[in-house]
Amino acid sequence: MTKEEIFGYTPDPQYNKAVAYFSMEFAIDQALKIYSGGLGFLAGSHMRSAYELKQNVIGIGMLWKYGYYDQFRDLNAEMKPMFVEKGYSFLKDTGIMFTVPVHDSPVHVRAYLLQPSTFGSAPIFLLTTNLNENDEQSRSISYKLYDSNEATRIAQSIILGIGGAMLIDKLGLNIDVYHMNEGHSLPLNFYLYSKYQNLAEVKKRVIFTTHTPEAAGNEEHRYALLKEMSFFYHLQDHEVKHILNLEGDSLNYTVAALKFAKKANGVSKMHAEVAREMWKGNPGICDIVDITNAQNKTYWKDDELEKALANNDDKAIVARKKEMKRQLFKVVADQCGKIFDENVLTIVWARRFAGYKRADLMMRDWDRFIKLVFNADYPVQVIWAGKPYPEDYGAIEQFNQIIRRARPLANCAVLTGYELALSALAKKGSDVWLNNPRMYREASGTSGMTAAFNGSINLSLPDGWVPEFAKDRKNSFVITPADNNLSNDEKDHREAESLMDTLENTILPMYYKDQKKWLSIIKTAAADVAPAFDSGRMADEYYKVMYNV
Template sequence: MLSKQEIFGYEPDQKYSKPVAYFSMEFAVDQALKIYSGGLGFLSGSHLRSAYELKQNLVGIGMLWKYGYYDQIRDSNGFMKPEFIEKQYSFLQDTGIVFTVQVHDAPVHVKAWLLKSETFGTAPIFLLSTDIPENDELSKSITHILYDSNEATRIAQTIVLGIGGAMLLDILNFEPDVYHMNEGHSVSLNFYLYAKYKSLEEVKKLVVFTTHTPEMAGNEAHSYGLLKEMSFFYHLQEHEVKSLLGMDGENFNYTLAALKFSRKANGVSKLHGEVARQMWGNNAGVCEIISITNAQNKTYWRDAALDDAIATHDDEAIIARKKAMKLKLFSVVANQCGKLFNPNVLTIVWARRFAGYKRADLVMQDWDRFLTIVSNTRYPVQFIWAGKPYPEDESSIALFNHIMGRARPFANCAVLTGYELHLSALLKKGSDVWLNNPRMYREASGTSGMTAAMNGSINLSIPDGWVPEFANDQKNCFVIQPASNQLQVQEKDSQENKNLMDMLEKTVLPMYYDNPGKWLGILKQAAADVVPAFEAGRLANEYYEKMYKV
């Protein structure tokens, strides 16, 4: 059995001595470990990096996805194609631990691997896999693909994460004072704890929950009948679950159940905390929902040379370093798209998970006006898009390919594939403007803009998610004025497109070319304001102070 020293590789700081188990379906800690899809993983990865820096007594519980999320490549026509390629990781430690979890009333063998703290500079992370010889092919497939499109497989994944993760902690003799569910995927762990402690109140003493999803449709739910059939409720019957949690209806909602099992929960920005309380606050038995705004780990994301230049107000060094970083990004553009971008031209990047509400194509909505901007020789501009749609989301894939087709004729517009940690860092370091234009109240946090600001890319953003806590228009960012809530969706999109284009034409472009001193002032102010308020050391400390302490 692994000792505590073997698990951690460091002695936890007394300030953070309370033992915590942090459950997350995805972790983005390094480009080499492809077990994440997007923002949830970026957040959990930064959290565990800062937990390591602070020497917290915290372990991650996650999944070892054989094929990752997917590899984003191009088909023979140059459009996006998802590809599923087996991954191998020589740097994970085989713990030798194999145990069984009931799935669909049958034993599924689960193997635990350890990502040691010193490998990538994170708190230790245990990763669970069912792709082992002891299992049949169906059981092996549970941990093949992150967010598998098959409903039964998705449910099985949440059982392995939640119940399997809690079982592993018992096998390790690691007794957490806190089980932290990062999103609702691991909610099944509570049924294991209930069987152990025989009391909802005792479970609530141990469990906290972070919700990331501000739209009802995005909160996972399945029928009670199917979940019971899949062994999701551990030893409980359907009527017992409904009675225990005071939940009726046909479907079991993961988020609502998590809020009823937890002693405390949090939204991931102040605005999202308000939205979450409005969404769930009227349900009897839900816990208090506070706000702890997401953050990103600066040690991982920063460029040291740029950071030093900003700290010393060396404007010449800032300009030179930004151009050098732009050239690194533009080599990827040239390789993928056959286009040679100019480091002296203002470069705008839209890059994040592809979903309809994020409006990747908003800048293109008034096509004539878009043509005017991209053909402007006095104030030239370059656009880059990148991001991964869910591989079964046909509408988002169609949007990605639509943008790709429209951008193709322009020498100053590019759409990149392979949006993972490495490309994300290049885009943040090589852009001048980081564009973020979701529909209001749909973005819980949106952390990509934080790391952009750490790397001299100025946010041009709708004031949603974390942005209202940071934004000082034309002092540390550019704010896109949101449309009235009284308008219909199409009218809002049209108005916000106009506001976005006005900001680009009248403020952003002229300032970049005609007033570089003011531009650099905004860049430096953004870098100063984003740390420590939106650096993950603050986040990791705040979870101990506000969520883990009783």
């Protein structure tokens, strides 16, 4: 394929340096289910903005047969993960097939292209092993995003990293920068090392974005297993240790990526500080700067609300916001049999379900929560949505416990199927976007950006991107964090109290008694969130700070 066939456009000269962006997931459109959550949403927005700016960027990802998983309900209306085969006629078969060594055996890989014109993104090549030429074990590598089997997970990284780099060579593309979005594509570096036989030559070409602000969450595996799986391409494990000055029995993907890259970035100012502190004890790592994540406003915004905001038309803002709430409430009625009222303040907690995100923090003081939801003077409606990892049984139980507790409450609902389409409805249909993770655990947390595009006010702890944006009671509401030296239980208690105090004493009275002030916060947030947190800024910043240096 020629470069013209791949892009369909001529890159802008200021973005002429050729970049390959490796990511295990991309959330480009509801129709293409190859993502799980925030990492994919971020990658999707990056590719959309790269297209809008006409950057010389291609994406390298995986074509997952079953996607992440489909979220349904069982006979008790509780969450049930299901794996349903997907098919995509809109992807272009490049006709390119090649083999990648996995476990010292050749695994056949085929490349498909998501063309820029399909959804308005930079071109993205998607790799699959689900081919007749492979045995079942090899085919299963590209079945499930983040497969729970350790060997399969390692093989997925091999196909993404080494397979992606092989594809680039087969296409004859001269890539200047290989951008690893998180550490999943780490084997790419071992392929490049075998090509250039020099760490300095690899470092000239590789940059790395880290997303996980705690050491335990960064993937690592035993050298012996990685060597057995052909993770190091043609290198021996003792050579890897020597090249990267590493010791021990396990390889940490993030540490290795920081040693292979010329430069790395955290995804918010706060996260970059945490990352620098977390990895500073490792000699030979690259600098870690901050490039704050962002979301693509063109994709996420509502055009009518955008027009009303631009015209400073309060009446139109209120009318459109109610219409967007009604659209969300159709889903509530369909899934839960509950009729919500567009005139009632609606709080939404919706994101990936993980323990540290504390989806049930509002419910910690159950009596206080019940008092809140039965307050006739200041009525509220609460919606939860999100996907736990399909084998994170603790998070699934938390999800189901919220379902059980919300079921008898006519103004509380838990929605399933949290993907791009429902995410957009939730952001457009909420009045308050609730974000209450444990502090310093949220690297960025971009969902609040898209909420602010759509007239939903952030109620958040000052973690991730929030300190760079939030001005309490001017463009958002900030929950006061507890002393970090306290136990998790005590922090949960105090931050739940602060959350409920803010709702009861500030948010509810303002929404029902001071519409002018409420609308002022909506308008200030919309003005403050873009362009600073539009991914056009982010995609441009990557060129200026990372690619062109």
